[in-house]
Each structure stands twice: as C-alpha cells, then as structure tokens.
Amino acid sequence: MNRLVVRVRAVGGPDVLEVEEDAAPLPGPGEVQLTQTAIGLNFLDTYQRSGLYPMPLPFVPGSEGAGVVSAIGAGVDETLLGRRVAYAGVLGAYASVRTLPAERVVPLPDGLSDLLAAAMMLKGMTAEYLVRRLHVVHPGEVVVVHAAAGGVGQLLCQWASHLGATVIGVVGSEAKAAIARRCGAQHVVVTPGQSLVDEVKRLTGGRGVDVVYDSVGKATLDASLDALKARGLLVSFGQSSGMPAPLSLAALGGARSLFVTRPSLHAYVHTRAELEASASALFDVVTRGVVTVAEPTRFSLRDVAAAHRALEGRQTTGSVVLVPSA
Numbered sequence: 001m002n003r004l005v006v007r008v009r010a011v012g013g014p015d016v017l018e019v020e021e022d023a024a025p026l027p028g029p030g031e032v033q034l035t036q037t038a039i040g041l042n043f044l045d046t047y048q049r050s051g052l053y054p055m056p057l058p059f060v061p062g063s064e065g066a067g068v069v070s071a072i073g074a075g076v077d078e079t080l081l082g083r084r085v086a087y088a089g090v091l092g093a094y095a096s097v098r099t100l101p102a103e104r105v106v107p108l109p110d111g112l113s114d115l116l117a118a119a120m121m122l123k124g125m126t127a128e129y130l131v132r133r134l135h136v137v138h139p140g141e142v143v144v145v146h147a148a149a150g151g152v153g154q155l156l157c158q159w160a161s162h163l164g165a166t167v168i169g170v171v172g173s174e175a176k177a178a179i180a181r182r183c184g185a186q187h188v189v190v191t192p193g194q195s196l197v198d199e200v201k202r203l204t205g206g207r208g209v210d211v212v213y214d215s216v217g218k219a220t221l222d223a224s225l226d227a228l229k230a231r232g233l234l235v236s237f238g239q240s241s242g243m244p245a246p247l248s249l250a251a252l253g254g255a256r257s258l259f260v261t262r263p264s265l266h267a268y269v270h271t272r273a274e275l276e277a278s279a280s281a282l283f284d285v286v287t288r289g290v291v292t293v294a295e296p297t298r299f300s301l302r303d304v305a306a307a308h309r310a311l312e313g314r315q316t317t318g319s320v321v322l323v324p325s326a
C-alpha cells in the first residue's frame with residue numbers, strides 16, 4: 001500500500017515541504033499503523049521546518065493527527081484494531097498513513113469527529129496543563145492571553161474564563177478581537193494600536209495581572225513582564241514572532257519578585273497516566289460544551305505549503321487541519 005507523505009530535506013521557507021508517495025510503513029513491536037483522516041497543523045511545525053528548532057534531516061514534520069488503527073504490531077492490545085484514535089506530540093504526522101507507539105494514542109469518544117480531534121488534541125492538552133497544572137487558575141484571577149483568537153488561544157481563553165478568571169485577550173486585528181470576546185475574553189487589547197501595559201494598568205487599577213500566557217515571544221515578552229503584578233507569573237510557551245531575547249535574572253527581582261516558566265506539552269503529558277488524564281479532562285470540557293472547538297480551516301495535505309504560509313502570515317484563526325484525502 002502506498003501513502004502520501006511530506007518530507008523536509010533542507011530547512012527553510014514553506015517551499016521546502018516536499019509532497020511525495022512512498023510505501024506505507026508497517027508497525028513494529030508496540031506500534032500501531034494509523035490511517036489518518038485529519039492532521040493538526042501547529043506553529044511548532046513551522047519552527048522545525050525553518051530550522052529554529054534543529055531537526056535531523058530528512059524528517060516528516062507534524063505532531064498531531066486522528067484516524068483509524070489499520071494494523072498493529074506485536075504486543076499491542078488487539079481491541080485497538082479498527083478503532084478511531086488521536087495523538088499529539090509524536091513527530092511524523094504529515095502522511096496519509098503512519099506508525100507510532102501504541103501508548104501515545106488515545107481512543108476517541110463517539111461524538112467527537114476526527115476533524116475536531118485533530119484540531120484540538122495538541123492545542124487543547126496545552127490549554128489543559130496551562131490552566132490546571134502548571135498554574136491552577138482560581139476564580140477572581142486576572143490573566144492575559146496573547147494570540148487569543150489563535151488555535152491555542154481560543155481554547156485557553158474559554159478554559160481560563162470557565163475557571164473564573166477575568167481574561168484579557170491580545171490580538172492583531174479587530175476581526176480577531178470579536179473572536180476573542182466570543183471565547184470569553186472580557187477585555188481585548190488590539191496591538192499594535194493599543195499598549196498592553198497601559199490597558200492592564202487601567203483595567204487593574206495599577207496592580208497588574210496574576211498570569212501572562214505569552215506564546216508570541218520576541219515581540220511581546222517585555223510588555224508581558226511589565227503587565228504582571230508583584231509575584232506574578234510569566235508563562236513563555238511559544239515564539240510565533242521569534243525567539244525572545246535572553247532574560248536577565250536581575251530584571252525579575254526586587255519589589256516585583258516575578259516568576260517565569262518556559263514549559264512544553266511534552267513535559268506535561270510524559271507518562272501514559274498524564275496523557276490519559278489530560279486527554280480525558282479535555283474531552284470532558286468539550287463534550288459538556290464548556291470549551292467549544294471552532295470548525296477548523298482545512299487544507300489538502302498536498303497544499304501543506306499554503307497552510308504554513310497562512311499560519312505564519314497571521315491569516316488564520318482557530319485551528320488548521322490538513323486532510324490527506326482532499
């Protein structure tokens with residue numbers, strides 16, 4: 001059986017994504033073969049493609065997908081065969097058929113489509129650990145969410161707001177501001193027209209916010225630190241505008257005594273138990289309608305370069321999903 005697959009042989013812009021056909025791999029011991037119906041696109045994929053995150057070459061990009069288990073290797077639970085599953089954080093997703101360790105897949109609830117699963121597994125489990133484990137969001141806290149209309153941002157705004165936080169969303173346009181408000185952001189700062197620090201001071205009576213979730217990095221990190229209250233927490237979890245400059249420890253000290261963390265999903269769903277708990281918390285809020293996953297923007301897997309251009313060009317809202325069959 002042949003498959004469609006995307007490879008990167010040299011790092012660079014979206015044009016380095018080569019779409020080709022080869023033989024579908026068979027699962028080894030402990031692995032499943034997954035016939036994928038939907039593949040989640042993540043900003044991480046662009047860091048790996050561009051060389052910002054160094055990768056061994058060549059490689060098949062992508063870390064998230066959903067589909068049906070089409071074969072199993074030795075030692076794998078036979079009831080997985082034919083089941084709909086999804087995964088996040090396992091490189092090699094840009095393919096119509098792939099293999100991966102059985103312990104990294106999660107069976108999907110009946111009411112959840114493959115498309116929505118691929119749109120939310122990585123981004124939703126990220127939102128889960130950001131509001132429930134890295135920091136437990138409490139009612140009455142004020143938090144800032146950068147890129148609030150984006151893939152992670154929409155889920156993060158809804159979940160933090162559900163936990164009782166006042167959410168200040170930061171977005172790049174008025175159209176995105178409306179989306180952030182629909183996702184529970186009580187206040188929205190549109191940059192570059194408005195100043196995040198001035199708005200935070202105005203909204204908090206000069207106090208500053210409890211937590212800033214900053215996925216934009218280089219362009220926003222200084223303002224994020226300045227927006228924090230004394231003993232506030234900066235969560236630097238991405239760099240869609242580029243890698244932030246190194247932080248001086250001295251800049252965090254003194255009267256404000258700030259906390260900074262630089263987390264990755266990998267560290268928060270490392271064990272099978274952590275993965276199952278995170279996925280199950282996510283499925284719970286989505287099936288109860290507490291968190292709504294917006295219909296994702298779809299691209300054919302063959303048009304993967306166009307999908308990367310749209311994501312990096314700030315043209316997307318919510319999640320982007322690559323469809324192998326389209």
Ligand SMILES: NC(=O)c1ccc[n+]([C@@H]2O[C@H](COP(=O)([O-])OP(=O)(O)OC[C@H]3O[C@@H](n4cnc5c(N)ncnc54)[C@H](OP(=O)(O)O)[C@@H]3O)[C@@H](O)[C@H]2O)c1
Pocket residue numbers: 041042043044122123126147148149150151152153170171172173176215216219237238239240241242263264265266311312313314315316317318
């Ligand atoms: N550490 C983790 O565990 C983890 C896990 C998942 C994702 N992430 C990070 O979370 C972030 C969001 O990922 P996503 O896939 O959901 O993407 P996304 O937020 O849907 O897209 C990125 C958004 O960043 C904003 N942005 C601001 N400046 C930008 C610039 N110069 N270039 C491009 N975008 C810019 C844009 O929104 P505006 O136009 O509204 O500014 C853009 O739409 C990424 O930084 C990703 O690396 C981290």
